Amino acid sequence: MVATEAYVALSGVLFSIGAVGVLTRRSAIMIFLCVELMLNAANLALVAYAYRWAGTGLLTGISGQTAVFIILAVAAAEVAIGLGILVAIFRNRASTDVDALSEVRL
Amino acid sequence: MVTFVILAVVSVVGALGVVLLRQPIHAALSLVGTLLTLAVLFVTLQAHFLAVIQVLVYAGAIMVLFLFVIMLLNIEQQRKEIRPWLRWVAYGIGLVAAVGLIVGALLDPRQAPDAAVARAALQGGNALLIAEVLYFEFMLAFQLVGVLLLTGMVGAVALVQRRRPPPGGVSAATAREAVLTDRPGRPSSHPVEAGGR
Amino acid sequence: MDPLWVTLIKAFVLCLVLLGAFAYMTLIERRILGRMQHRHGPNRTGPFGLLQPIADAIKSVFKEDIIVTNADKVVYVMAPMISIIFALSAFGAIPGGPAGSLFGFNPWVVDLDIGVLYVLAVTSVGVYGIFLGGWASNSKYALLGSLRSSAQIISYELGLGLSVLSVIMIAGTLNLREIVEVGVWTVSPWLWPPLAVAFVAFVISAIAEVNRTPFDLPEAEQEIVAGYLTEYSGIKWALYQMSEYVNMMTAAAFISTLFLGGYRGPYVLERLIPGSSEWPIIWLVLKMAIFMFLFIWLRATLPRFRYDQLMRFGWLYLFEVALAATLLTGAVIAFVL
Numbered sequence: 001m002v003a004t005e006a007y008v009a010l011s012g013v014l015f016s017i018g019a020v021g022v023l024t025r026r027s028a029i030m031i032f033l034c035v036e037l038m039l040n041a042a043n044l045a046l047v048a049y050a051y052r053w054a055g056t057g058l059l060t061g062i063s064g065q066t067a068v069f070i071i072l073a074v075a076a077a078e079v080a081i082g083l084g085i086l087v088a089i090f091r092n093r094a095s096t097d098v099d100a101l102s103e104v105r106l
Numbered sequence: 107m108v109t110f111v112i113l114a115v116v117s118v119v120g121a122l123g124v125v126l127l128r129q130p131i132h133a134a135l136s137l138v139g140t141l142l143t144l145a146v147l148f149v150t151l152q153a154h155f156l157a158v159i160q161v162l163v164y165a166g167a168i169m170v171l172f173l174f175v176i177m178l179l180n181i182e183q184q185r186k187e188i189r190p191w192l193r194w195v196a197y198g199i200g201l202v203a204a205v206g207l208i209v210g211a212l213l214d215p216r217q218a219p220d221a222a223v224a225r226a227a228l229q230g231g232n233a234l235l236i237a238e239v240l241y242f243e244f245m246l247a248f249q250l251v252g253v254l255l256l257t258g259m260v261g262a263v264a265l266v267q268r269r270r271p272p273p274g275g276v277s278a279a280t281a282r283e284a285v286l287t288d289r290p291g292r293p294s295s296h297p298v299e300a301g302g303r
Numbered sequence: 304m305d306p307l308w309v310t311l312i313k314a315f316v317l318c319l320v321l322l323g324a325f326a327y328m329t330l331i332e333r334r335i336l337g338r339m340q341h342r343h344g345p346n347r348t349g350p351f352g353l354l355q356p357i358a359d360a361i362k363s364v365f366k367e368d369i370i371v372t373n374a375d376k377v378v379y380v381m382a383p384m385i386s387i388i389f390a391l392s393a394f395g396a397i398p399g400g401p402a403g404s405l406f407g408f409n410p411w412v413v414d415l416d417i418g419v420l421y422v423l424a425v426t427s428v429g430v431y432g433i434f435l436g437g438w439a440s441n442s443k444y445a446l447l448g449s450l451r452s453s454a455q456i457i458s459y460e461l462g463l464g465l466s467v468l469s470v471i472m473i474a475g476t477l478n479l480r481e482i483v484e485v486g487v488w489t490v491s492p493w494l495w496p497p498l499a500v501a502f503v504a505f506v507i508s509a510i511a512e513v514n515r516t517p518f519d520l521p522e523a524e525q526e527i528v529a530g531y532l533t534e535y536s537g538i539k540w541a542l543y544q545m546s547e548y549v550n551m552m553t554a555a556a557f558i559s560t561l562f563l564g565g566y567r568g569p570y571v572l573e574r575l576i577p578g579s580s581e582w583p584i585i586w587l588v589l590k591m592a593i594f595m596f597l598f599i600w601l602r603a604t605l606p607r608f609r610y611d612q613l614m615r616f617g618w619l620y621l622f623e624v625a626l627a628a629t630l631l632t633g634a635v636i637a638f639v640l
Contacts, residue, residue, distance in 0.1 A: 023199065037121055037124055064209065075168065
């Protein structure tokens, strides 16, 4: 059996890759994809810890999984809004480059 | 152990694909691959219900929506990239974060749980157990998520709704939309179009 | 639990059976459509046209396999495979009979505690096949087909999921075999109205999910040539056809299992011949046949929706009706039972 730490480490690697993506991508939709990747990395860590603490009482183990369930629902709402904003931006500018959206700067 | 290594490698390759692939559709597909691998990892962690929900919600709905928007808006391959030195700074930050998180995870001195105990406690991430926690322990969070989803739905509709064209004429926005959505599939790798622009 | 090799053999046999059934479903469909339209249908190849599927298979295999020059090659080749793989893997969770009834074996490939969600999840991933195929072809009509299919499937998944909820609430389990054993109609007559509404909503959404007439907009030939199929030929085209028919069969089996007692035989017959309800496979196949006939019948009868009608119907009627059925079921369970 693989130690829980290995799962958490994998989750850390995925999270860092996602973070690099957020930093290096310019298109808003690609940044959005990378944020999804980071969210999923966090989910993996939660499920891994749910497994780790499963033996120590019913609620501790399952509540980790329940938290992931709630994160999934929040992610769905976030994607609906985010993609709505993207479509609205694209209608006005025919581009999703985040660096071009600089009208509001001081 | 072997399963974990294979899945870990596949998921990391998929994640790298999200960050490095130029074509947005390919990057999104790469993310779908990572999500499906994560679902299998959930199964190895006794979270069967979550694994199926992950496939149903993430791969089946959220990513389809992403791909739909990418195709509809016809988002192009990026031509401009961020400055090279900035890119290397970002890679550096990523590397430091990854190493830090790995070390942090491994320093945590805990034994691997007894598989039998975990299986007995989680019962494969039984939907009934999750429901008990969700509707008692997490009741407030659950209701807030409900409100959030409703807000999200109203917000998304409000954001993308177009004003009705004035009677007797097509508005500028509608005409633009018609032009935008009329373009064919993937302009990026199409030699004629790429050269024409 | 079966040992792994038994599961593998059962999975392999199931795939063969589904593909064989696909071949003959195409023939049956063409014959029935012919009858309904006062013509003969294919009847020249072998007796009653029985060799027609084999002739079709030979033709598709030997036809030149065209890959469009400007296509995204990898995705173009992958898309039909995704389609057929997910179509075939969805069926495995559907039980074909009571435990151990098939010569001592269990007549299902896997018995999942979350069987309902598994079938929904796998079929919803199957849409990637259509979606990517249309995009990778790099053609206007194909892209329009794939945009249509993704919007349609996301919209009708809501109706599908909501109408399943009534059954899940009544049965109190996500396991398909246990749902059959509970027998949702036998719980209480109070539940009949919401169940009937949910059943109708579910059948309609399922037809939309498998892209059959009147919901076949992704491949509407009068408008967008053949939609996502436009640039496909030969064996890849055949793979798409296979997945469409396998999806139809899965939908038929899923409807029967959730709403019509799945593998169990009719009550009257059980009275006449005790034990007939325990026969494996046969009852499920008969119930599936009814729905397959319904799908073909609808194809011969109904014209296709317009796109805005499709969206309006899905979001303004089907969704609300399914929601009402769910609420009603909940109310009955909470206040009456």
